[in-house]
Amino acid sequence: MLYMDYCATTPPYSEVIETISECMRIFYGNPSSLHRVGLEAEDMLRKARQVTASALGVKPSEIVFTSGGTESNNTALKGVSAAYRSRGRHIITSAIEHASVYEAARQLEADGYRVTFLPVDETGAVSVRDVEQAITKDTIMVSLMAVNNETGRIQPVEEVGRMLLQYPKIVYHVDAVQALGKIRTDVKAWNADLASFSAHKFRGPKGVGFLYRREGVNLVPLLAGGGQEMGLRSGTENVPVLVGMAKAVRMAVEKQPEATARMYGLRSILTERLKHLENVLLHGSPEAAGMAPHVVHFSCPGYKPEVVIHALEERGICISTRSACASGEETPSRVLQAMGLGREEAATGLRVSFSSEHTEQDMERMADELERVLNTISPKTGGRGR
Template identity: 50%
Template sequence: MHYFDHCASTPPLEDVIRTMAEVMAKHYANPSSLHRGGQEAKHILERARAVVASLFPGTAAEEWLFTSGGTESNNMAILGAARSLAKKGKHLVTTAIEHPSVYDTVRGLEREGWTASYVPADETGIVSAEAVEAALTDETALVSVMHVNNEVGSIQPIAEIGARLKRRGNIAFHVDGVQSVGKVPVDLAGSRVDLFSAAAHKLGGPRGVGLLYVRQDLQLGHVYGGGSQERGLRPGTENVPAIVAAAKAFRLAVERQPERAARMYALRAKLLAGIASIPELVPNGSPDLGAGGGAAPNIVNFSYPGMRPEVIVHMLEKHGILASTKSACSSKSDEPSRVLLAMGLSRERASSGVRVSFGDEHGDAEVARLCEMLEKVVQKLKPLERKGD
């Protein structure tokens, strides 16, 4: 099988598995315990936190929280900021292409009396900084914009957005970086980011561990009740083995990012060329093929208008190719992709999107195989096309 669904989850790295097993065997004490075993566990927990901080210049170890994943980090950031900043105003700005863990959380706040503006994207999946600034009001307390879109791979101009928010003053800026760490450069200090979310299983780490950066002078309201762990914001006994393994995965991902990006941009170009040779398929998202453009290196999204995407995915699976449709969190829905609709694409095109996402195990041979199988699948499915669905 060729696994092309790295945006959903990645195979854990061998070094990460080994590290997690070693820590699990040796450091099983509760890091909140006062005895030696507990303090040893606490020490390696804080060492993992320091490793994470070192990967993002300008941040301090105490500004990083460990969570259960990207969804929890996004929820904590948005709900916590909303609760602490409500006195300033009860207006949020986000985009129409956010992951459900952001989009649905903002919708939930609207039901609690907040107002929200959802900035659309252009046809390449990019939201302009000007449009974000235009959505601000005197009541805006928080802006949440993802760094890399999880469906089409579009890179949002977070540095420019952060600069505009800085000029406006006193507006918190949250960035969902779940799909960006290890794929594109991340500069939190330079982008003036106040809150940042990431997840270990998107880059070779264990599931169940996420990161949340909270700028030191920003106070979050409490989402959970319980103990004092993670500055009291995420109570509960920390999963020390998984956290230490996650810190290693983040370190390896950031260190290898430049080389990985160069290699994956070449694979992306090869796949897009293969898609262009199949008239029935239409690429979605930015056409940029290199670093510094509008697209992440590891994601390609395309549509087969008139064909249900799950049919394509299951046909590819029969040929040993594992791909996906929308985000894994939304894949069971029969609705058209909200992201593709927000980009101004037709309902027919938004109803037939397929996502391919690369990993370190992929090379020219694997992408050539994917292109070959796409051609075969399309030829088999052509008689089944349903235009105007």
Template identity: 45%
Template sequence: MIYFDNSATTKVSPEVLESYTKVSEQIWGNPSSLHQLGEVASKLLFQARQQIAELFGVLPGEIIFTSGGSEGDNWVIKGTALAKRELGRHIITSSVEHAAVRNAMHQLEDLGYEVTYLPVDKQGRVNPADLKAALRPDTILVSIMAVNNEIGTVQPIQEIGEILQDYPKIHFMVDAVQAIAKGMDDQWFSDRVDFVVFSGHKYHAPRGTGFVYAKAGRQIVPLINGGGQEQNLRSGTENTPGDVAMSRAIRLAKEREDDTVKREREIKQAIIDHVSQFEHVQVFSGNDAGFAPHILCFAIVGVRGETVVHAFEEHDIYISTTSACSSKKTETSTLSAMGVAPHAAESAVRVSLGDQNTMADAEEFNRVFDELYAGFAKIIN
């Protein structure tokens, strides 16, 4: 099997699963309990938080554990909207955000907030000048993703942060679910970024884990109320085994980061070089610094993306149609926003690489591609 759908989810690594199982079996106490089992769990949870903070050069108190990216996005967006509703009701985001951001924005619009959706260029990238022009006295939040989940575009987070230096009261949130350990983390953990959202299952941690970097001193209200866990910002009994496992997964990902990024770039380029030779293929992702190393989006124009996905699946190769969160729907948000023709957008598929992939995988993918394209050409022509 060749698994090229790592942006949808990753397999839990053996070392991480070992940590999860050990904590589940041996340290099952509630971290909020006063007895010894609770104290042990609480200390372990702090160690996990501290390890993540040290990896990114932030404070342990700025790491808030969540259930994943969707919760993190919703919390920061709605938590900011509620906390700052008396100061303004205008929010800025991009036209190519993940559904977790996009649909949270739509819900706020239904509640009377105004959202500006920034356009993108033909590479799916926002123009910082457009963002600056959209700022208003009542703007309370700017939310721009780090790496686009469909085509891998890296957004100009540093440039936007420089603009927002003159607007210290505006929250700046970055959805970095697709960006961790891809050689760019220093761009998200900058002085002007206030909130960064992560999801554990994108880097070999268990599903249902994630965290938000929440800069100390920024005003936000909780989305989930209850017993006051996570500094009263995210109530609910902590997922101690999951959070411990996630911290180990991040550490392992960071240790392997340089080698992983280099190998992913090479594999991605090998596939780009091969498929771009064919007449009816349109490649939407680049492989320079403006694009993440692990995401490649292309189309065999004239063949629906789901047809291509299932054709590769018959050869035990697993890819997806753009975002896994919308692959069973008809959404083509990023490509449409880029001005890609509807028939080409409907043909798009996404290859997303991980640290387990090899150049041999790329060679087999290209071999199968040749076979499938020969069959598709009869339909296209």
């Protein structure tokens, strides 16, 4: 099986699996308990926070452990909006954000906040100028993703962060879920006040992530309870999984420069092949530097995407339609429509995402099998051709 759906989830590093297993066996205590077993678990939790913070070049106190990207994003948007509502009730985000930002913003809109959903250009990028022009005296937050989870388009988060230095009262949040381990991820260079991460996107365990919160940024917590995570995220911490995530963070950051270069090479092979296939339209920037190295996104107008996916699966290849959260929907992609694509193209998007451990032969195989599938399936009905 050739698994090429790394944007949806990634296979954990074997070292991470071993670390979690060992930690579950030895450090099973509740880190809030005062006895020795609890204190040992608390020490492991402290070390996991230190390792995570060190990998990102931030302070341990600036790392808030969560259940993943969705909780981190919701905590950022809802926590900031509640903490700074006396300053204003205007939030700026974009039309292409992940559902956990987009829908959270819609909820805030229903609660009386004014939300500006910025447009993107035909390549899927937000304009720094549009961000600045949307700012008003009531703006309390800007939230943008570093890498779009459908198309792989890199967003100008560093340039936006630089511009926002002129507006010190605006809280800047970056959804970095698809960035860590793929592109340089530097929350300080981004001038981010908050940044969201999810472990299973960089070969860590599922159900765990973290929110970088710059020192001095206030948040109203989503969960009431025992006051864990510096009072920002109540609930007993899953110590073994957090330790495993910390290991995955360190490995992802250490491997990133070499992995990025290799993945760009693999991406080039696949995109060059797809450019010459009939009925295949590539999306995103034509400039490789504007795209994340691990994603190739394209449409096959006239073909049902689920039929193409299952036909490829029969040939031993796993890819996806769009965000895993919306992969079962038949409606056109909100992201692709924001890029100006028509309903048919926006409803037939396909996403290939891979790792640095894939090979040149894997890319060739993917292109070969896609070509065979498109020649086999009837483009009108989505069924088998003659």
